[in-house]
Structure formats: C-alpha cells, structure tokens
Amino acid sequence: MNIKNYIKRHKKKTIFLAVFLIFYAFCLPKELFTKPTSTVITSKNNQLLGALIANDGQWRFPHNDSVPNKFKTCLIQFEDEHFYKHPGFNPVSIFKALKQNLQAGKVKRGGSTITQQVIRLSRDNRDRTYFEKLKELILATRLEIRASKEEIIAFWSSNAPFGGNVVGLDAASWRYFNRKATDLSWAEAATLAVLPNAPNLIYPGKNQHKLLSKRNRLLKKLLIKKVIDSLTYELSILEELPQKAYAIPQITPHLLQKINKTNKGKFVKTTIDKKLQNQTNEIVKKHYNVLNKNEIYNIAVLVLDVKKREVLSYVGNSPTDKKHQKDVDVIDKPRSTGSILKPFLYAAMLDAGEILPNTLVADVPTNFGSYQPENFNKNYAGAISAKLALSKSLNVPTVRMLQSFGLEKFYHYLQKLQLKNLHENANHYGLTLALGGAESNLWDLCKSYASMASTVNNYTKNSSRYFTNEFTEPTFYADQKIHFGKKSAEKNIFDAASIYLTFESLKEVNRPNAEENWEFFDSSKQIAWKTGTSFGFRDAWAIGITKDFVVGVWVGNADGEGRPGLVGVQTAAPILFDVFDKLPNSEWFSTPFDEMTEIKICTKSGYRATEICEDKKLQFIQNAGLKTAPCPFHFLVNVNVSEKYQVNTSCENLENIKQKSWFVLPPLMEYYYKNKNPFYKTLPKFRNDCLGENSNVMKFIYPTEKSTIFLPKDFNGIKNKVVFKVAHSNNNASLFWYLNTTFLGKTYQKHEFSTTIKRGKYTLTVIDNLGNEISQTIEIQ
Known part of the structure; x- marks a missing residue:
C-alpha cells in the first residue's frame, strides 16, 4: 500500500527510475565482440594445426573460455589487484586517477578495472573522456551482473591488443612464443600480461628496455606476493624477450581451407594425429624433392582409422610452388583411376559367385571391336588364376572378366560405393571402366577400402552380423562420431568372405625384382595393397589396407601433364610404405568362416573339382562360390x-x-x-591307324576377331607386311592359307604367315591337313 502511495506522490521519479532500470537492463549489447575471427583447427589432442588470418587482417583467434592460471595471475596483479572484490569499478583507483589527472592537467592515469577495459575494448577504444568513462562504468557494472569473473577475464584475454595485428592471448602466445598459452613460462606470461598496457609503444623487437622493465617489475611483485619463489624469479628475469613474431603453424593447410568453407572464424577440433601428420609431411617433402627432378610436382596422402572411420593424416598437396598449383587440394579432385578399381571387380565377381580365387581366366590377345587391351608388360600368360591376375594387375584378364561379368552389373556395384565422380552411364565408360576409363578421387577410394576392411572386422567381431551403415563417409571433425547403423544379417555391398579373399589376394601383390629399389618395403608387415597408373602416365596411385588403417597416395601433376616413370609401383608405393612404417603394426583380418564353405578345388584349374580332376585340395571359398561351374578343363x-x-x-x-x-x-x-609352364602336357594326337577321330583344333592368335589392321610404312615409304598367326593343337599339322579365294601358302609346325596386302576388306581362311577350317574377316587400312 505504501509503495502505491509513493508511486502516486512521486510519479516523475518513479517513471525516471523505471526508464533507467529498463535502460540499464538492456544497455549492454547481447554480443560484446562481433569482429571477424581467425579460423583455427587443432588436432585430436588440442594441438594447433593451423589458422587463417581474420577478414580484417588481424590474428584474432575465436573466443576462448579457458584462461591459463599463470597468465590470469599475472594479469590481475598487473591490471586489477582487487578484481575479485569490486562490482566492476574500483572507487579508490578512480579517485587516485582523477586526482593525478587534475594535477597534471591531462589524462595520465586510467584507473580502469579489467571489467571496464573489457567494455572499452568492445567499444573500439573510444577517446578517453570523462563522459566515456561514465558510460564504461555503467556498462561494467551491468557486465558484472551478466557474466562471472572468469568469463570477464576470458573476454579480456580473447580481445586485448598485443601489438601489430595480434589480438588475444591465444594468437599472441603463438606469434611471440610459438606455443600455446597453457605452456607459457612465468616470464612469458608476465610479458604478455604487460604488453596490452601500451601495445603501440611496447612491441616485441622495439622498446625492449621498457618492456623488460615492466615485465621484471611484475615478476618482482609476484615474488613479494609469494606467488613464485626466489629461484623461479631469478630464472624468469634471465629469460630473453621475444624479438620477432613467429609464423602461425600451418601443418594441414589444405584441410584448414576445406574446414574454413563451412566453419569460418571458428575453433575446430579435428581427428588429426599431429605426430603422424608431421611425419607424413616430412615423407611427402622427401619424395617431392626427388620426384620434382622428373617434373612431377604434386602428391596427396590420406590416412584413415578403419574402426573409427576418422582421418588421421591429411596431406592435400606437396610443398611445391604456386606455378605448380600448391594450393590445390588433390584429395577430393577427380583423377583417372588406372587399375585402382580392379579389386572392386574381383570382389564383385566373388560376391556374385562368378569366380573362385584361383579360377583360371584367359590371358591371351583379345579384341573387342576396335578396342584391344594390353598388359603393362605386353606379354601373355595364356591362362592365369583370377587371384594372380589381380595381384599382377593384368589388364587383359581384367577386361575379359569384366566382359564376362557384365559391364552394367559391375557399374551397379560401383554406384553402391557412392563414388561421386562416376557421373556417366556404364556404356560411356565401356570395358575400360576397370582400367582407368573412369575418374574418382582419393577420398572416395580410401573411404571404400576402409568400409570394406571395417565390414570384415565387424562381421567377425559381432557374431557374423553386418552393420546397415557400414559404407559411410569418414570424418575429420573430432566431435562427429560415426554411427554404423544397426546390426543386420544382410550384407551392404560385398559379403565379408568376398572382401576377405580380395584382401588375401592383394596381400600377395608381387614385389619388384629389383630389391635395391624396394628397400622401403617391410615384408614383416601384412598389408593388402594395390597400385594404379593411368593412361599416358598422368596419375600414379597406391592404396594399402590393414585391419586398422587405410593409407592412400596419389602422385602426378595437378594440371594433368604425364611424365615418363610416373607409375604407381615406382612413385606412389614407396610413399605408401614409408607412411605405414610410421603406423603401428596390425594383426591380419580374422577369417569370416560363417560366410565360407570348405570344398574340394581342382588344383590346376582353380574351379570346383570334379571326379576326374587328378589333383584336389580342400579350400575355404565364399558361400556364393558354390554356384560356380565345375572344372571345364x-x-x-x-x-x-x-x-x-x-x-x-x-x-x-x-x-x-x-x-x-x-x-x-x-x-x-x-x-x-x-x-x-614347362610341365604342361599337350593332349596327345591320335595314332595314325585309328579311325573316326578328328579332334584337332586350331584358332587365330592374330587377328583374333573381326578387326581393322593398320599397316605402317617403313623408312623407304613401303608398307610393312602383315603377319598372321594360328595356334593348332597338333604340333605336326600342316596349314594351308587363303586370302579370299587366293592361295597364299603352307606352314608346318610354326604357323605364322607374312604377306603384303592392299587396302580393303578380306576373308582370311586357314585349312589344316585333316580338313578343319577357320576363317576371319579383316580390313586393311
């Protein structure tokens, strides 16, 4: 009742008080500091990896709530001894400052508390007038109500000027002492505590005597207050002052740029292992210094943790120069895949029950219309196991397997892997799809191999169950945990056995014979690995897989220029194994027996053994392999x-x-x-006195199918002869050669026939002495 009467009697005062309280409640901006900040990334252990300067050209790290005790103590002792006792302003300090300023006739002393300084910093250090001081005082008391003392200290530490374009304790610590603020010594903390007092006058490398005097007076005060002991004091005053600013560490510059696109001006904790990152950087630098002599300038390396699906090391490019695109992050850029997709075809055919690991596949000269694939060494094995064809990275068996399996079917598997650069339809790539006819990037490839490794790990670990989200994107954000989905009896893409058998094949990849060039390989490590080389020697790949890690390497030129010697096994593989040498050894994958069946295999053919197979052995195969054909040989x-x-x-x-x-x-x-294979025994011919048998068979070696033959000219301008070749099962057969209806000649035992032919279309016919006949349509250009 009395309040109501008072309000009636003192309406003006009440209104004024209400307006003042409303103004006071809302006088402080919701955000005190809105200036742009640097993008800063750290390792998983909070070690600085790199930072980008803020848009206004200042090294201003994002706000940090945590202030190290040493610095906090130094700051309070130097700036505001009674910080924890006052309500935002100190009347005694204000009185002393006012008295001294009046006597001097100008502003000589501020008397501001840390809280008032925070307000002044938020208001861009406006001119020091008495009216401005009054505003600061009011806003400081309001800030004391809103924020805790620790939060106010954090505001000051994150926004105080430290000279030049350095703002905030975190940036200053790195720029002046090349270490994080929590690692500062007492002398270093004291230096930074006094520096903002006159940042334009006292700057590291200038006015050293003033800076030293201020620092040592503060250290003396800490000694007197018994904050530090005499030994610490004596050692601290002996420490030298910083002479110049250090460069901010740039350990993962390309990852920093990637993160900056979506997290500009923020602190981001990544999954990067700083020690491994530094080691990988050194490895890349070492190999770059060698490769650039052959005008190969760009390298990218990605290391993934299989179980957590986290990025442990990210090298987007080599330490080259701007002329050679040093700022290009190659890890996510599309490049020709070379042979790096071959394991996916092998796994798909195992998964579909099309082959067994040792199934013999043809390795012979092959034409698919105008397309004629060739092995890297230009040789042919005739027949080779699918497993060995993969480990030797043979092109001809791969293309024949792809043609047999079905281009669309394989393309469907690749689509499930979510390779982002696979934009066109299957027919666009054709049978070159598994040899480098398509493009992909290091990120997607490493992701796919890591998902395959994780599939085997989780299947054997979780009572033969799969996870529904196994083929997921990796992450380099420490706060982003990968969720692999629910357990399921259904596979994602490949079953665990097909993946395991693929890795078994890749573990047996043949090493080069020249041991002196292969000293980097540690044979004690069990690593499934695959290299690739794109057409024209433009891209060299190497990807290695263990139970715990996937390492991917790309080497080449960012502008696509090919170079002699730019081959996966020669340029990318050495980097791969150097990186694996820095990683812990992994046990080999556990065998997924629940997805496998033990059956008898024909030793010679690799097919399911029939009763007439002479040599058989028991072998575990993928369950889908029970659908494969029995031995046909x-x-x-x-x-x-x-x-x-x-x-x-x-x-x-x-x-x-x-x-x-x-x-x-x-x-x-x-x-x-x-x-x-010298122990291969050709089928015996029929004895001459036997009747009714005529099973001799022959086949063209060249040309193998309807094809166009281009005849180059020699130095005299004369066209070279064409050489036809035929294989016959009977070593003693005689063959008769015809071009259209014209008889060309006869061969015996060695069936090669050379002749000069004019341009045009012809039918080549060969008849043996028993009347067997084969013919082939050819076009001479």
Missing part, C-alpha cells in the same frame, strides 16, 4: 600304355587302352600357357 581320354597317343578300339585292343584324366586348355590359351 579336365577330360577323360583314351591313350595307349605309353600315353604317347590317343587310341580307340579301331586301332588298339581294349586291354591296351588306358583311360586317363587330362588337363586341356583351349588352343589359344594353350599356345601361351605352355611357354610359361
């Missing part, structure tokens, strides 16, 4: 006792006929296979 044949000839009852008594299982390859495969 073993036949029961009738031979005489010496096994020199095939016979039948028309020429030999039944008791002298022996039935035998024989390993027989088709003629073209046999032609190349027997040159590399």
Whole structure:
C-alpha cells in the first residue's frame, strides 16, 4: 500500500527510475565482440594445426573460455589487484586517477578495472573522456551482473591488443612464443600480461628496455606476493624477450581451407594425429624433392582409422610452388583411376559367385571391336588364376572378366560405393571402366577400402552380423562420431568372405625384382595393397589396407601433364610404405568362416573339382562360390600304355587302352600357357591307324576377331607386311592359307604367315591337313 502511495506522490521519479532500470537492463549489447575471427583447427589432442588470418587482417583467434592460471595471475596483479572484490569499478583507483589527472592537467592515469577495459575494448577504444568513462562504468557494472569473473577475464584475454595485428592471448602466445598459452613460462606470461598496457609503444623487437622493465617489475611483485619463489624469479628475469613474431603453424593447410568453407572464424577440433601428420609431411617433402627432378610436382596422402572411420593424416598437396598449383587440394579432385578399381571387380565377381580365387581366366590377345587391351608388360600368360591376375594387375584378364561379368552389373556395384565422380552411364565408360576409363578421387577410394576392411572386422567381431551403415563417409571433425547403423544379417555391398579373399589376394601383390629399389618395403608387415597408373602416365596411385588403417597416395601433376616413370609401383608405393612404417603394426583380418564353405578345388584349374580332376585340395571359398561351374578343363581320354597317343578300339585292343584324366586348355590359351609352364602336357594326337577321330583344333592368335589392321610404312615409304598367326593343337599339322579365294601358302609346325596386302576388306581362311577350317574377316587400312 505504501509503495502505491509513493508511486502516486512521486510519479516523475518513479517513471525516471523505471526508464533507467529498463535502460540499464538492456544497455549492454547481447554480443560484446562481433569482429571477424581467425579460423583455427587443432588436432585430436588440442594441438594447433593451423589458422587463417581474420577478414580484417588481424590474428584474432575465436573466443576462448579457458584462461591459463599463470597468465590470469599475472594479469590481475598487473591490471586489477582487487578484481575479485569490486562490482566492476574500483572507487579508490578512480579517485587516485582523477586526482593525478587534475594535477597534471591531462589524462595520465586510467584507473580502469579489467571489467571496464573489457567494455572499452568492445567499444573500439573510444577517446578517453570523462563522459566515456561514465558510460564504461555503467556498462561494467551491468557486465558484472551478466557474466562471472572468469568469463570477464576470458573476454579480456580473447580481445586485448598485443601489438601489430595480434589480438588475444591465444594468437599472441603463438606469434611471440610459438606455443600455446597453457605452456607459457612465468616470464612469458608476465610479458604478455604487460604488453596490452601500451601495445603501440611496447612491441616485441622495439622498446625492449621498457618492456623488460615492466615485465621484471611484475615478476618482482609476484615474488613479494609469494606467488613464485626466489629461484623461479631469478630464472624468469634471465629469460630473453621475444624479438620477432613467429609464423602461425600451418601443418594441414589444405584441410584448414576445406574446414574454413563451412566453419569460418571458428575453433575446430579435428581427428588429426599431429605426430603422424608431421611425419607424413616430412615423407611427402622427401619424395617431392626427388620426384620434382622428373617434373612431377604434386602428391596427396590420406590416412584413415578403419574402426573409427576418422582421418588421421591429411596431406592435400606437396610443398611445391604456386606455378605448380600448391594450393590445390588433390584429395577430393577427380583423377583417372588406372587399375585402382580392379579389386572392386574381383570382389564383385566373388560376391556374385562368378569366380573362385584361383579360377583360371584367359590371358591371351583379345579384341573387342576396335578396342584391344594390353598388359603393362605386353606379354601373355595364356591362362592365369583370377587371384594372380589381380595381384599382377593384368589388364587383359581384367577386361575379359569384366566382359564376362557384365559391364552394367559391375557399374551397379560401383554406384553402391557412392563414388561421386562416376557421373556417366556404364556404356560411356565401356570395358575400360576397370582400367582407368573412369575418374574418382582419393577420398572416395580410401573411404571404400576402409568400409570394406571395417565390414570384415565387424562381421567377425559381432557374431557374423553386418552393420546397415557400414559404407559411410569418414570424418575429420573430432566431435562427429560415426554411427554404423544397426546390426543386420544382410550384407551392404560385398559379403565379408568376398572382401576377405580380395584382401588375401592383394596381400600377395608381387614385389619388384629389383630389391635395391624396394628397400622401403617391410615384408614383416601384412598389408593388402594395390597400385594404379593411368593412361599416358598422368596419375600414379597406391592404396594399402590393414585391419586398422587405410593409407592412400596419389602422385602426378595437378594440371594433368604425364611424365615418363610416373607409375604407381615406382612413385606412389614407396610413399605408401614409408607412411605405414610410421603406423603401428596390425594383426591380419580374422577369417569370416560363417560366410565360407570348405570344398574340394581342382588344383590346376582353380574351379570346383570334379571326379576326374587328378589333383584336389580342400579350400575355404565364399558361400556364393558354390554356384560356380565345375572344372571345364579336365577330360577323360583314351591313350595307349605309353600315353604317347590317343587310341580307340579301331586301332588298339581294349586291354591296351588306358583311360586317363587330362588337363586341356583351349588352343589359344594353350599356345601361351605352355611357354610359361614347362610341365604342361599337350593332349596327345591320335595314332595314325585309328579311325573316326578328328579332334584337332586350331584358332587365330592374330587377328583374333573381326578387326581393322593398320599397316605402317617403313623408312623407304613401303608398307610393312602383315603377319598372321594360328595356334593348332597338333604340333605336326600342316596349314594351308587363303586370302579370299587366293592361295597364299603352307606352314608346318610354326604357323605364322607374312604377306603384303592392299587396302580393303578380306576373308582370311586357314585349312589344316585333316580338313578343319577357320576363317576371319579383316580390313586393311
């Protein structure tokens, strides 16, 4: 009742008081500091990796709530001894300052508390007038109500000027002492505590005597107050002052730029292992210094933690120059894949039950219309196991496997891997899809291999269950934990057994014979790895996989220029193994037995063994492998006792006929296979006195199918001859060669025929002495 009466009697005073209280409540801006800040990234252990200068050209790190005790103590003792006792202003200090200023006739002393200084900093250090001081005092008391003392100290530490373009304790600590604020000594903390008092006058490297005097007076005060002991004091005053500013560390510059796009002006804690990052940087620098002599200027390296799917090391490019695109982050840039996609085809065919690891596949000259794939070494094995074809990275077997498997089917698997640069349809890439006809990037490739490794890990660890989100994006943000989804009995893309068998094949990748060039390889480490080289020697790849880590390396020129010697095994693989040498050894993957079945395999063919296969062995295969065909290369044949000839009852008594299982390859495969396999026994021919048998077979080696033949001219301008080749199962057969209806000639045993032909279309026909006939349509250009 009394309040109501008072309000009625003192309406003006009440209104004034209410307006003042409203003004006081809202006088302080919601955000005190709005100036742009630097983008700062740290390792997973909060170690500085790099920072970008703020938009206004200042090194101003984002606000930090944590202020180290040493610096806090120095600051309070130097600026505001009674900081924890006053309400935002200190009447005694104000009175002393006012008295001294009046006596001097000008402003000589401020008397501001730390809280008032925070307000002045937030108001861009306006002119020191008495009216401005009054505003600061009011706003300081309001700030004391809103924020705690620790928060006010943090505001000051994050926004105080430290000379030049350095703002805030965190930036100053790195610029002047090249270390984080929590690692400062007492002398260093004292130096930074006195520096903002006159940042334009006292600057490291200038006015050293004034800065030293202020610092040492503060250290003396700390000694007197018993904050530090006499030994610490004596050692502290001996420490030298900083003479110049250090450069802010730039350990992961390309990752910093990537993060800056979405987190500009923020502190970002990453998953990077700083020690490993520094080691990887040194490895890249060492190899760059060698490779640039061959005009190869760019390198990218990515290291992933398989189990957490975190980025441990990120080298977006080599330490080259601007002329050679040093600022380009190659890790996410599309490049020709070379052979790096071959393991995906192998895994897909295992997963679909199309092959077994040791299934023999053809490695012979092959034409698909005008497309003629070739192995890197230009040689052919005739027949080779799918596993060995992958480990040797042979192109011809790969293309034949892709053609057999189905281009669309393989493309569907790649789409599931979410390779972002696979923009076109399957027909656009054609059969070159597995050889480098498509583009991808180091990030997507490492992500895919890491997901495959994790699939095997989780399957064997979680009672033969898969995770629904296994093929997920990795992260370099420490606060972003990867969720692999729910457990499921259904595979994501490849089953665990197919992946495991793929890694087993990649673990056996042949090492180069020249040991002196391979000293970087530690054979004690079990690593599944694959290299790739793009057409024109433009891109060199190497990716290694263990149970715990995936390391990916790309080497080349960012502008796409190819260079001789830019080959995956020569340039990228050495970097790969140097990085693995810095990583802990991993145990090999556990075998996913629940996705596998033990069956008898034909030793020679790698197919499921039939009853007539001579040599068999028990082997665990993927469950889908039970759908594969049985061995097609073993036949029961009738031979005489010496096994020199095939016979039948028309020429030999039944008791002298022996039935035998024989390993027989088709003629073209046999032609190349027997040159590399001396123990291969060609199927015997029928004895001359046997009737009713005519099983001799022949096939073109060149040309293999309807094709166009281009004949170059020699130095005299005369067109070279074309050389036709045929393989025949009977070494003693005679062949008769015809071009259209014109007889060309006859060959015996070695069936090669050279001739000069004019431009045009022809039918090449070959007939053996038993009447067998083959023909081929050719076009001469």
